[in-house]
Amino acid sequence: MPQADILLEAGTNELEVIEFFIDEGPERGHCAFGINVAKVLEVIESPGLTPLAGAPHPCFMGAIPLRGLVLPVLDLAVWLDIPRVPHKNEIILVTRFNDRTTGFLATGVTLIHRVLWRDVEPPHPALANLAGNCITGLVRLEDRFIQLLDLEKILLELDADLAAGPMPAPSASRLRALIVEDSGIMRQMIHDRLEEANFEVTLARNGQQALDILRDPGRTPPDIVISDIEMPLMDGYTLTKTIKDDPRLAATPVVLFSSLVTDELRHRGAEVGADGQITKPQFANLADLARSLIASRTRRGGEAA
Known part of the structure; x- marks a missing residue:
């Protein structure tokens, strides 16, 4: 499947969702989910896998x-703790983000929809604050x-090494950062690392x-300002x-700071004027880059004066 999302102009607050x-x-019928097309390399037919005994x-x-x-x-059904009726021609969504290529099993694919982030409704705060919530928005x-899935949360909880790494060294002076992130687990992780x-740290959803x-x-x-890209109401590019x-x-x-910061999509951040881009979850690099950009701004301000 081609990554049609790259045809969208950055900063228009649009996204393409594969449903x-x-x-x-x-009794319960089909449950509809969606993810950003930019994360999907292709959709393939499942070879009929069965659960592995002793799997992690x-x-x-x-x-x-x-x-x-x-x-x-x-x-995905097992992760979401919902029933799934087996079918012969089930599909695997082959995704690429967080520097990982992963397949997600589902029953089938419906359509690709182009929507505006302002029309994506954030989950109710009571749901968003639940530790197990992996729904970032509703279309x-x-x-x-369509429920938009937080696939990063799934990978982070399955592989704690993704967020591992040395803690950043503290800055000599107290600095102020506005963190813009809709995922509760990621928002807390960024907050803790930067603190x-x-x-x-000030937080925005x-x-x-x-x-x-x-x-x-x-x-x-x-x-x-350190911002995710995929967010309800207004995305990071538009911000x-x-x-x-x-x-x-x-x-x-x-x-x-996003799983969408890849070699193929990095140009989109440059188009809207981002001063820096880092792939999640490189927390130590994030603090170092933030300090460097703040210092550069301070030097420019001093020269202008």
Whole structure:
């Protein structure tokens, strides 16, 4: 499957969602889910995997060869703790993010939809704050909803080594960072790592909330904005472009910290003026880059004076 998302212009607050479903049986019917097309390399037919005895997690179905790769396959229904009626022609969504290629088993694929992030409804705070929540947003399509899945959360919980690594060294002076991230688990991890690096952290759940904070005259402006890309209401690309187009905010460094920061998609962040881009979950590199960008801004300000 081609990555059609790269045809979208960065900063327009659009995304393309591939809709897939899990058949929960005649009483419950099909449950619709979606993920960003930019994360999907292709969709293949499942070879009919069965759960492995003694697997590290019940959702792990084993691995299959795919053009020189060994592709681990996870059963989404098992992870989501919902029933799945087996079918002959089930599919595997082959994804690439967090520097990992992973397959996710589902019943079938429906369509690809182009939508606006402003029309993606964030989950209710009571759901969003649950430790096990992996739904980042809801897309309304006429008579039904598509639930957007937080696949990064699944991989992080299955492989703790993804978030491992040395803690960043603390800054000599206290710095202020605005973190914009819709995933609760990732938001807390970034918060903790930057606090350890001597940052005073303010949190926002999406780009619109972050923009409201930045434009609030009663708040002390942050030294840097660190933003995810995929978020309900306003994505990170649109937030970055809006900041850089605003003379009052344009000097504030913006770092995009996302699983969508890849060699193929890095140009999109550059198009909207991002000062830096890092692939999740490189936390130590994130703190170092933030300090470097803040120092560069300070030097430029001193030279201008």
